[in-house]
Amino acid sequence: MSFSVTEPTKGTKWFAGVLVVGYALITIAPLLWIIATGFKSGPDSIAYPPKVFFEPSMEGYVNLFTDRTRATQDMLEAAGEPKTWYDKIAREQGTIINGPSRYGERFLNSVIIGFGSTALCMILGTAAAYAFSRFRVPLKDDLLFFILSTRMMPPIAVAIPIFLMFRQLGLNDTHLGMILLYTAVNLSLSVWLLKGFIDEIPIEYEEAALIDGYTRFQAFYKVVLPQAATGIASTAIFCLIFAWNEYAFAVLLTSGTAQTAPPFIPTIIGVGGKDWPAVAAGATIFLLPVMVFTILLRKHLLRGITFGAVRK
């Protein structure tokens, strides 16, 4: 066997493997527990010692998506035979379904606000980062530091002034207000990250495009943007994760129309205490979009920075 200093030995590979698997288990365990709890019955979900093996139930999901009232035996009999499988599950708990819950709306709000602010953040962030990277902006370093400094205090520290501002502007509890707010918070991160990525793209490509008969904007659009795709994708994921998971602002500034899922999920009250399976079901569904988004953009994340056709 040949010896190479760069090729890891078998032992090193095993060690690295064990580390990675171990870390993965630690991170995944709470996630699996949440997903499992979503399929437990009420008593199973709070059983002690905790149940790893249990009889799966759709109770949590039914409760999450429906509005129910407690019914007496008479009322249950008066309602007649359950018409659907979820009716049946509700009846078994002694409740009658009145209609859909507001989880759907809240989830949709999260989608609109999360993706809306991410998109806006990417457009503004890419433009600003390009300008900072390529043009002689007066006071560039100071401006960049200022932009970063907006990130230095906890967002919640400015919650009260923002609340007052929003009230004056009529932005309280509106989609637009939340999109603008999350964009403002995320913009510093996206400008800094994207500037780094755009700095990595040699300016020679744009110069070649300028020579090839394109305007500056066309050069940006046709040459810089495709190469910044990796950076834009990973920055977008960061922005989306923040906007998607944000709780404090959402609690303070939304109550109805524009309320996102995070402040809504803990308010799910069950019969006689927290309805943990429903909360877990809500959390599970809430995790999906970010997961799907990340998987879709995974290719860009893993590809890293392309080796350019520029000789250094």
Next chain:
Amino acid sequence: MAEVQLKGVTKTFGPDVALNNVTMTIPDGSFVVLLGPTGAGKTTTLRMVSGLDKPDTGQVSIGGRDMAGLTPAQRNVAMVFQQYSLYPHLTVRQNLEFPLKSPLLKTPQADIDRKVEETAEILQISHKLNNKATALSGGEMQRVSIGRALVRDPSVYLMDEPLSSLDAKLRADLRVELKSIQADSGATLLYVTHDQIEAMTMATHVGVLDNGSLVQFGAPREIYENPVSIYAASRLGQPRINVLPADIFGGAPSGALNIGLRPEQIIQGEGEDSFVQRVEHLGDQTRLHLTFKSHDIITVTDAHTELKSGDIVQIRPHNPFYFDASGARLA
């Protein structure tokens, strides 16, 4: 194709003077090679003409039109970058099509295909057209980069060491090819190189740059046979011109500090003794490394010479160049 004129062009980058009052006329249809070491201002000159950089003072005009304020696209110049600058997200074909598809040219697809095929043929990259630009060797990238300029019909071609990373054979092929393309099409070409063979074989004119100043401009033979200074004389000729104290052979004109001797200006077998230090057989020629009065001289001798190290050979100058204290040539 058009004549390119630089008038009093000066460009500084902070404290560094990249170009110092350069005035030069590149005649229509000429092949102008800029020579000079790194930092002499060759690439900056190209960038001034292309419009990628703007002169601090002075004027650039193409075809008699002042280019001030015009973008590179509006100037209709084609440029081959030293660093290739191929678009890494595109294939070779897309790279070659890119300038033809620009809003400036908006070439019909049939013409694009024809031109791309033709150019790829000339540059011997037809088989790589569908490769990603990043999946090429350095030499192939350089050829694609040349191709991206050749597909066009610009007012002037600007080339920044376009043959520098090709192997010797390909370089020789493309030298001939480029020269014949230029001669056939009557293209105006401004070309930067370190390679004096390229300069001697392709150029109709050579511009010698020294620290941002144009020190001599003329036909390659003129620069070789009639250099204005030690610096200009050293740009051309292999082996390089030998520069020795002026009075070493006696008979120096007044004011001369140095004497410059190209190999053909050294007559062997007559005059004073020198010692052969080393004999280098290069095949077609043989180089002699001599020591003459404790100065080193490199000259050329008969390919099948019997001389060997330790021998003594007489030399004397023949129509040498004399230079004054500033390095300028004495008439």
